[in-house]
Amino acid sequence: MHPIEELAALRNPLPEPGTVTPEDCYADACEQVAEQRKKDALHLEAASDDLRVDPLLLALDDLKTQKEAVDAEIRRLLAWGREFHGGRPYGLEELAHRAGYSVSGVRTAYSETEIRQVAAQIGREPNRPRRDGAKGGR
Known part of the structure; x- marks a missing residue:
């Protein structure tokens, strides 16, 4: 072959x-x-x-790009689950388990950048106001 x-x-x-x-x-x-x-x-x-x-290097570059896109999508989904979902956000433990993150990793996985992206994509603001000390853009 x-x-x-x-x-x-x-x-x-x-x-x-x-x-x-x-x-x-x-x-x-x-x-x-x-x-x-x-x-x-x-x-x-x-x-x-x-x-x-080299084709191997191209294949690795392609996978790296796909991985970065999936990571960005996970961050947006975490932001939605914590900031936009219903009257009560998803629990940190459940999200951490499903996303392959630690609980503290979920807390820091997304930033105002992802929150703004989610808001723009779904056409509404987060359910709960952000604290003044909220983490800045990524």
């Missing part, structure tokens, strides 16, 4: 037998992954040729 094809296989693993429901769709799921691998390999090859960058 060519290194780019190996990278595509690592980025698009085949489903384990028994993990596809209904079971008779397993072959279709494998076929979809094989198609995605081909597309991913073509994309990696074209991008690495165009940018003259």
Whole structure:
């Protein structure tokens, strides 16, 4: 297998037998992954040729960008759960457990920046006013 094809296989693993429901769709799921691998390999090859960058480094850059986007989304969801949800915010322990944070990590995960983003995206202000000493923008 060519290194780019190996990278595509690592980025698009085949489903384990028994993990596809209904079971008779397993072959279709494998076929979809094989198609995605081909597309991913073509994309990696074209991008690495165009940018003259190693395909592994491109794949890592791509994952880093995805991780940063997911982290930002988690911060916005935490802000919504603590600042915008109903009459009472979600508990720190439950949010920490679900987000993979510590309780203190949830308290400091989001800032006024995320609160403003949430307010703009949902079209309303937080349920509770922020304290004067609230943490500033990220």
